[in-house]
Amino acid sequence: MEKHEATTIEIEESSKERKGKAPLLAAAAAVDHARAGNRRGIAIFDLILRVSAATAALAATIIMGTTEQTLPFFTQFFQFQASYDDLPSFTFFVIAMSIATGYLVLSVPFSIVCIARPLLTAPKLLLIICDTLTVTLTTSAAASSAAIVYLAHNGNSDANWLAICQQFDSFCSRTSGAVVASFVAVALIIFMVVLSALGLRKH
Template identity: 70%
Template sequence: MEKNGSTKIDIPETSRERKGKAPLLGGSGPGPGPAEYAKGAGYKKGIAIFDLILRISAAAAALAATATMGTTEQTLPFFTQFFQFQASYDDLPTFTFFVIAMALVSGYLVLSIPFSIVCIARPHALAPRLLLIIFDTLAVTLATSAAGASTAIVYLAHEGNSGANWLAVCQQFTDFCQKTSTAVVAGFSTVVLLIFLVVLSACALRKHY
C-alpha cells in the first residue's frame, strides 16, 4: 500500500509466532495448575495426619516399653542367711541398654510431634519431612537393636541353654520374665510403627506438586 511516497508491506503473523506468544498472553506456562496443586496438598496433608497418629502411638509404645522394663524387679520369698534371690533389669547390661535406647526413642518421638504438626499445616514443606525421615530411620535402628538383643536374653531366661549350663530362670522368676517379655513386645511394636513412619515420609517426598 502506497501513502506519501512510502511503501508498507503487511506480513501476516505465522502460526509459529502465534504459538510462541500464547503462553505470554494466556499466562499458562509449564507446571501444575491450581487444581493439581490443591490435590497434591490434600494428598500430603492426609499423609501428615496419619503420620501424627502413628507418631503418637509409637511414642506411647516406646514409653510403655521403657517403663515396663525399667520397673522390672522380683525377689523370691525364700532366702538363706547369706543370700537373697533377687532379679532386676539392671543386673543384665542388655536390659539396661534396652531401657536407655527406648527412653531415647520415646524422647525423640515426643519432640518430633511438633514437626509432624508443621507438615500438616504446610504440606509442601520439604525440610521438616526430610528431618523426620532421617531421624526416624535412626530411631528404627536403635529400637531394633535394643529389642533384638533383649529378645535373645528373654529367650535364654525362658528356655535356658544346656550346652552352656544356663538354667531357665523363668521357672522361678515368673513375674520378672513376664514383664521383660511384655517390654520386648512393646519395643517391637515401636519398631513396626517407626517403619510405617519412614514409609509414609518416603511417600510424601516422592510426590511433588
C-alpha cells in the first residue's frame, strides 16, 4: 500500500509540472512568432528599398556613362567636346555605381531568404557588412562628382577656373542628374543598413 501511494503521488506531481510548463511553452512560441513577423516585415521593406536603390544606381550609371556634348561651333582644327571620361572623378563615378548596381541586384536573393526565414541571422549579417561597404563606395563617388559638378556650374575665381555650364549646358544637366540619382541611392542604402541592424536585434 505504501508503494502504491508513493507512485500515485509522483504521477500527480509530474502531471502538475507538465501543466505548469505548457503555458510557458505557449508564451515562448507566441513571442517567437511575433518576433518572426516583425523581422519578416522589416525584410520585406528591405527588399523594396534594395530594388529602389538598384534602380537609382543604375539610372545614375547610365546617365553619367552616356553623357557627352559637342559644341556646334568648331573648325577643321578645333572641336569643343565634353565627355564624362575626360574627368577621372566621373570615370570613377561610373565604375563605382556600376559595382553598386551589380551588388544590389545580386543581394536580392539574400533579401528574399531573409523574408522566407526571418529568424536567420547569417544572411542579415552578410548584408549589413556588404551594405556598409557599398555606402562607403557610393558616397565617395557621389561626393567627388558633386564637387566637379559644382565647379562646372560656378567655377572658381581664385584658381581661375571658369564655369563651363553656360556652353556645355546639356553636359552639366545630365551630370547633375546623375549625381542626384546617386545621392538617392546612397540615402536608400543607408536606410537599408539601419533596417539590417534592427533585424539583427535579439529582442
